[in-house]
Amino acid sequence: MRHLISTKDLTDADLRALVERGAEFSRGSVRSGDQLAGLVAGIHFLKTSTRTRTSFSSAALRLGAQLVSFGPGDLQTNTGETLEDTAEVLSRMLDLLVVRTAGDPAELRAFARQDRMAVVNAMTADEHPTQAIADLTTMLTHFGRVEGLRVCYVGEGNNSAAALALTLSRYPDVQLELRTPPGYGLDPGTLRRAQHNARASGARVSETHSMASPPQGVDVIYTTRWQTTGTSKPDPGWRDVFAPFRVTTALWDRSPDAVFLHDLPAHRGEDVTAEVLDGPHSLAFDQSENKMYAAMAVLEWCVAKR
Numbered sequence: 532m533r534h535l536i537s538t539k540d541l542t543d544a545d546l547r548a549l550v551e552r553g554a555e556f557s558r559g560s561v562r563s564g565d566q567l568a569g570l571v572a573g574i575h576f577l578k579t580s581t582r583t584r585t586s587f588s589s590a591a592l593r594l595g596a597q598l599v600s601f602g603p604g605d606l607q608t609n610t611g612e613t614l615e616d617t618a619e620v621l622s623r624m625l626d627l628l629v630v631r632t633a634g635d636p637a638e639l640r641a642f643a644r645q646d647r648m649a650v651v652n653a654m655t656a657d658e659h660p661t662q663a664i665a666d667l668t669t670m671l672t673h674f675g676r677v678e679g680l681r682v683c684y685v686g687e688g689n690n691s692a693a694a695l696a697l698t699l700s701r702y703p704d705v706q707l708e709l710r711t712p713p714g715y716g717l718d719p720g721t722l723r724r725a726q727h728n729a730r731a732s733g734a735r736v737s738e739t740h741s742m743a744s745p746p747q748g749v750d751v752i753y754t755t756r757w758q759t760t761g762t763s764k765p766d767p768g769w770r771d772v773f774a775p776f777r778v779t780t781a782l783w784d785r786s787p788d789a790v791f792l793h794d795l796p797a798h799r800g801e802d803v804t805a806e807v808l809d810g811p812h813s814l815a816f817d818q819s820e821n822k823m824y825a826a827m828a829v830l831e832w833c834v835a836k837r
């Protein structure tokens with residue numbers, strides 16, 4: 532049994548194995564069936580979710596597990612029971628727990644203090660590890676490799692951006708260029724860590740706060756919605772700050788072969804134009820389907836005998 536709380540906890544071999552397994556499920560080259568037969572998975576979400584909650588629920592069911600689902604008002608944590616006590620009790624009854632908390636990564640670590648039930652981070656404020664596994668699965672299935680890809684991430688340096696930077700930076704010759712609005716960049720510690728990873732792997736990670744000279748010759752253009760879960764923007768002029776970071780077809784002039792990725796939900800006309808999201812370059816909905824294949828890979832990995 533092992534937890535997946537942060538991509539930082541994964542070895543390079545673990546990360547590659549999860550992405551490759553996700554791609555195997557995505558291609559249909561491995562059958563889902565009884566990999567989790569006899570196990571019971573819990574799904575506990577304190578925040579809204581369409582893709583992550585459904586992908587893990589469907590993945591667990593497709594692999595033969597039974598499912599118990601808890602909404603934000605269900606557990607006694609609402610009446611003051613500690614997260615540790617809650618996790619200890621659940622661990623006597625469940626084999627896995629997929630959790631989206633209020634955002635603080637310490638809450639996930641509290642759930643993971645017991646060692647009977649595998650805990651999966653379904654998004655915290657700082658990182659969205661299973662999103663990155665789905666993103667890399669999408670790149671691997673489309674390009675046949677992750678190594679050497681040139682990726683431009685445009686938008687707020689949020690949890691999805693952090694997980695993407697922390698994982699892509701571990702693949703040789705990847706070039707990751709982050710274009711984040713001024714004041715809404717990647718957490719500096721996360722950027723330093725991604726650049727540290729990149730030095731070891733031979734990747735390159737850079738961040739700039741301008742779209743003045745658009746990216747050129749990239750393989751992937753990735754964006755995210757402007758309103759990240761659980762955050763607010765104190766600056767009343769924030770929309771003007773974000774406007775140049777909207778993904779439009781103009782970006783394809785300099786990268787005609789690039790594919791478009793989005794962690795979704797999208798807001799057409801805000802973070803991305805309808806022309807791009809619904810156009811021929813877009814893999815955004817394949818990417819959302821890959822969340823289910825990545826979830827299958829993650830659930831299998833969490834309970835694998837070692």
Ligand SMILES: NC(=O)NCCC[C@H](N)C(=O)O
Pocket residue numbers: 582583654659662689690691755756758759760794795796
């Ligand atoms: N794919 C997802 O999990 N989408 C929901 C969250 C998107 C974004 N990273 C957010 O924090 O709002």
